[in-house]
Amino acid sequence: MTENIVGKTEGGSDMENKVFAALIGVLALFCFTQTGGAADAIKIGVVAPLSPPGGVETGQAIVDGAKIAAEEINQAGGLLGKKVELVIGDTAGLPEKGTAVMERLITRDKVIAVGGEGHSSVAMAEIEVAHRNGIPIVISEAWSDGITAKGYPEVFRVTVSNSLIYSKAAKWIKEQGFKHVAVIGENSDWGLGVIKVFKDNLDQAGVKVTSFSAERTLTDFTPQLLQLKNASPPVDFLVDGFTGAGELLMIKQAYELGIAPSKNCALLGAGMDTLYPGFWDTVGEAGVYVLSNPAGLPGLPKTATSDKFKEVFKAKYDREPDAVAMEGYDSVMVIAEAVKLSKSTESKVLVDALENKVNWEGTRGTINFSKDKNPAWAYHMWMDVPVFIIQYTELNQDPSKAAILWPAQFATVKSLLKPSK
């Protein structure tokens, strides 16, 4: 009886031992493959909106640019003798997804740093995760002041902030003599920021500003556009502060209603969806005379990197690179540069290198990051980002061929071009 019991127990524990050993084995194998993978490559995360409701073309452009950067680094022998591997995370333009993707990139994929993002609200969520984990993040194309104004040491930005670009745009609007500016912005960190900067800068200058904010998924702007038609003084400058489908639909509807772009009212598409090939497919003739404000144009200013990037991009994707693709490329290259300079992949060392050492000539000029905290958004910004106001002059025009209105040193036309109707 006793023997039996003992036998049984022993048999049982034998079984348990085997299962346990197998589990350990699997676990060990798992750990081994994990470390094995990490030892082979340096992983850099790229976050971007790649499915709706995010601005998918923005996301795709960021990824297109980032991929060229990784290929270029690997062709030149990688970093610290290792290959670079991009881990791409789709945030779908949703802050909660951004948080989840960042957590995954940092804890599971063990990325050394993250680049990308095209939506401010999502970036605001992502920088929290980066800050908590001490991982550097280089924002490609999210403009809200708040991102760098938070003052997190891990957060860098290779594009403009709302205040940086729209204070300049507002100045230009004033100089051009517009009387009544209407801003319709999405209720995201970026869209509300656009409204705020225009209001702050133009109200004092004596230009009337009317603003509306709406849900980012809104598709029908007709009621508000019609309301603007009867405004006094008449609206002569309309700012489309939406991204994705909303931006394109507002342009289309404003044109159909005969409001803008027209001879009486100019239209600025503030979101970057005015720059991608899909723009002409969706808005068609409504896109002619639309203004856009890219944070970079290929070859302006001319740098060695910009020429090379333009060539590779054209060969790979069969179109001219846009500002967002250049930003995607720059953000990954800046991280690589920090690794090269510090000869380390440790987060703290990288943050220090990005802040103090990086002075790298990118596709749009020499990138270095400001340490100035006054104003707050200037912290870890690249302050010399080139910004342009361009205007399309014909159907299916590439942004790089559009007329440049501002800044003066690059301008190809003297003042705003107006349609005859």
Added chain:
Amino acid sequence: MVIGTLYALMALGLSLIFGVLKLVNFAHGESMMVGGYLYYFLATSFIVHLLGLPLVVALAATVPVLFFFGFILEQTFLRPAYNRQTARYDEYVILVTFTLGIFLQNLALPLFGPYNRQAPAIFKGRIRIGDLIIAGDRLTGAVVAFAVIVVLFIFLYRTYWGKGLRAVSQNPEAAASLGINVPRMRSMAFGIGISLTGIAGALLGQIFLVNPVMGVPFAVKAFVIVVLGGMGSIKGTIVGAFILAVVESFGSILLPDPTRALAYKDAYGLLLLIVTLMFRPQGLFGEKVRRA
């Protein structure tokens, strides 16, 4: 008016399916998306361009395809539940249509890509009536939607099949005892429902853009309309659609703070839904039915 007619068309599909099949089609927005893409691809396909066919033909061609699509869906996924192969019909169909919606949306992403596409408009340009300007695509949408609704009414009230559908909607057992093939009527109702929704999607794809999630905001509106008008009531759906369109347009203009009014545009519909549910849960034209 224009948007109201389109709203009516898109909600009628949902209403008809509920009336006859007694199920809520949670894949409503996705059916709309299928219609949008179908029209987009037909209208931009080389056959249409080669033969120089007018785009109306492409629109008309979507109808049989959508009907067949709906017919097959009902036969494959919903028929087993109706044939009492499942114990809980209501729960089963909710899960099936819900899953179908998620499946279609996620199928569209890799298949068509996440990009926005502009379905070519049948009639471009704009019409000016005094101070009122109506864009051509909206006018086409409203005219086509109106025509489809008229055809639907003639079908429902003047033809044998239409009367059969209404009979099944009122009392399936009695209809069956009178020799009406109830299962076939159900497939047909689902097919017609999907077609109506799909045409609405094709028309909305011209006004707004076609992408995998295009139907989602409209599906919410369709639910509001159907609840407001009374579940399954055709008349109620049309009235509900116009009420929603008017409330949305005026709500976003008349609110005292114009800078915020636009932000609440979608909220008006939901507010309408809550008020309906509180004071008249059966809807304007709905029947007070207590289901076991």
